[in-house]
Amino acid sequence: MKLRHLVFLLCIVSSTPAVAQCTGFSVSVNRNTDTMCVGDFLYLSPNLSHPGSSVNWRLPNGNLTGTSSIFKIASPTDTGWYTVIADNGTCKDSARYRVRIGEHLYLNAFNSNTPICRKETVTLQIVPPYSFTGMIYEFRDPGNGRLAAGTSDTYTLPNVQAQTADYTAYFYDSIGCKSHPATRYIVVYNDTVPPVPSATTNSPVCDKGDLKFSGISPGTPDYGFRWSAWSGAVYHKQHLTIPQSFSTQPGVYPYILQIANGYCISAPFHIDFVIAVPTAPAVSVSAYPGLNVGPYTPINFTALVANEGPNTTYQWYRNSTAIPGGTNRTIILATVSDVQAGDKIFVKVNTDPPCATINTATSPEVTVGVNVGIPEVDTETLVFYPNPVNDILTVQGIDLGADVVVYNTSGIRMLLPMQTDKTEVVLETSTLPAGLYILRNGSKTIRFVKVN
Numbered sequence: 001m002k003l004r005h006l007v008f009l010l011c012i013v014s015s016t017p018a019v020a021q022c023t024g025f026s027v028s029v030n031r032n033t034d035t036m037c038v039g040d041f042l043y044l045s046p047n048l049s050h051p052g053s054s055v056n057w058r059l060p061n062g063n064l065t066g067t068s069s070i071f072k073i074a075s076p077t078d079t080g081w082y083t084v085i086a087d088n089g090t091c092k093d094s095a096r097y098r099v100r101i102g103e104h105l106y107l108n109a110f111n112s113n114t115p116i117c118r119k120e121t122v123t124l125q126i127v128p129p130y131s132f133t134g135m136i137y138e139f140r141d142p143g144n145g146r147l148a149a150g151t152s153d154t155y156t157l158p159n160v161q162a163q164t165a166d167y168t169a170y171f172y173d174s175i176g177c178k179s180h181p182a183t184r185y186i187v188v189y190n191d192t193v194p195p196v197p198s199a200t201t202n203s204p205v206c207d208k209g210d211l212k213f214s215g216i217s218p219g220t221p222d223y224g225f226r227w228s229a230w231s232g233a234v235y236h237k238q239h240l241t242i243p244q245s246f247s248t249q250p251g252v253y254p255y256i257l258q259i260a261n262g263y264c265i266s267a268p269f270h271i272d273f274v275i276a277v278p279t280a281p282a283v284s285v286s287a288y289p290g291l292n293v294g295p296y297t298p299i300n301f302t303a304l305v306a307n308e309g310p311n312t313t314y315q316w317y318r319n320s321t322a323i324p325g326g327t328n329r330t331i332i333l334a335t336v337s338d339v340q341a342g343d344k345i346f347v348k349v350n351t352d353p354p355c356a357t358i359n360t361a362t363s364p365e366v367t368v369g370v371n372v373g374i375p376e377v378d379t380e381t382l383v384f385y386p387n388p389v390n391d392i393l394t395v396q397g398i399d400l401g402a403d404v405v406v407y408n409t410s411g412i413r414m415l416l417p418m419q420t421d422k423t424e425v426v427l428e429t430s431t432l433p434a435g436l437y438i439l440r441n442g443s444k445t446i447r448f449v450k451v452n
C-alpha cells in the first residue's frame with residue numbers, strides 16, 4: 001500500500017515543470033494586407049515568443065504548407081483563414097488571419113474616336129470583360145495624371161486638352177482590385193472638320209448611259225474630294241464620270257461624297273443614282289359620271305397616262321375621227337348633242353418617257369350609252385342665252401300662264417331665283433353645279449349647260 005502511493009506522487013511532481021515551461025509560449029501573425037487580388041503575393045510571418053520553434057501553415061483549404069510564409073494568390077477560392085502553428089517540441093500555439101481575395105481583372109478594350117480634329121472632343125470608353133456592382137473606372141492622361149474616376153465607363157476630353165499621346169485606363173472591383181492597364185494612342189490633328197458637301201448628278205439615265213457626278217464644295221476650294229461607290233470603288237476627284245460599261249442593270253445605286261481638310265474628313269453626303277428601265281408610255285380613259293347616262297348629259301373624259309414624260313400632247317377621237325379642239329388631257333362631251341349612243345371614244349398621246357424607244361400610245365376605246373328618260377326638247381318657240389351659262393340665263397318667249405321649272409338630268413327640281421318681265425324670264429344660275437339642265441315652261445322644254 002505504501003509503494004503505490006509513492007508512485008502516484010512521483011508522476012504528479014514530474015509533470016509540473018512542463019506546464020511551467022509553456023507559460024508565455026505564443027505565436028501571432030504579421031501580414032502585409034487584409035485584401036489581395038489574384039496574381040498578388042501574400043506575405044505572412046509568425047511572431048514567436050520563443051525563437052527556434054518550428055512553424056507550419058494551414059491554408060483555407062485545410063492543407064499544410066510547411067514553413068513557407070509567402071503565398072501567391074491563384075484564385076478567389078484562396079479567400080479564408082490562414083493559420084500558423086508554432087511548436088517547440090514541448091509547447092504548441094496557433095494564430096490565424098483572414099484574407100479577402102479579389103478577381104484577376106483585365107480589359108477587353110479601351111476605345112476612342114481617334115483620330116480627332118481641331119474643335120472636336122475625345123471620347124474614351126473602357127470595355128471590361130464583365131460588370132459587377134461597385135465597379136470603378138479610371139482614366140489617366142499621358143503624364144499619368146488622373147482625368148476621371150467613377151462609375152461611368154466613358155470620359156469626354158475637350159479638344160483643347162487633348163494631345164497626340166498614349167492614354168491609359170483601369171477599372172477596380174468592390175474590394176479595390178485593379179485591372180491591368182489598357183492604353184490607347186490618341187491622334188489629334190490641327191485641322192478642322194470640313195462642312196458637309198453636296199453634289200448633283202445627271203440621274204436618271206438610260207441603260208448603258210454614263211453616270212456623271214459633280215461635287216460641290218461648301219467653302220475652301222482646297223478641300224479634297226472622295227467618292228465611295230456602291231460597288232466599293234473609291235474615286236478621289238471632284239467631278240466623276242463612270243463609263244457606260246458600269247451601268248448595265250437598271251436600279252438605284254447609292255454613292256457617298258466626303259471632303260477632306262488635311263486628315264480631317266467631313267460627314268458623308270448621300271446621293272442615289274437611278275438607271276431607268278426603258279418603258280413605253282400607256283394611256284387609258286376614265287369617264288365621269290359614267291358612260292351610261294341620260295340625254296344631254298355632259299361626260300368628262302380624262303386621259304390617264306402611265307410612264308409619262310415631259311411635253312405630253314393629246315388628241316381625242318370619236319369613231320376614229322379626230323374631235324376638233326380635243327387636244328387637252330380632259331374633254332367634255334354631252335350625249336345627244338356631241339355624242340350618240342354607241343359612239344366609241346379614245347385618245348392618242350405623244351410623250352417622251354426616259355429611256356423609252358416608243359413615245360406614243362393609244363387608249364382602248366370606250367363606248368357611250370344613252371339612257372332614255374327625258375324627252376327630246378322643243379326649242380322652236382323659246383330663245384335663251386348664253387349657253388353654256390355661268391351665272392345669268394335669259395329665256396324669251398315664255399308662257400306667263402305656266403310655271404318655269406328647272407330640273408337636273410336626274411329629274412330633281414332645282415329652285416332658282418328668277419325675275420319675269422312680260423314674256424322674258426331671267427334666272428340666277430350661279431349656285432347650280434356644273435352640268436346639263438332641263439327648263440320647262442308648260443309644253444315648252446329647253447336644255448342648257450351650266451359651267452363654272
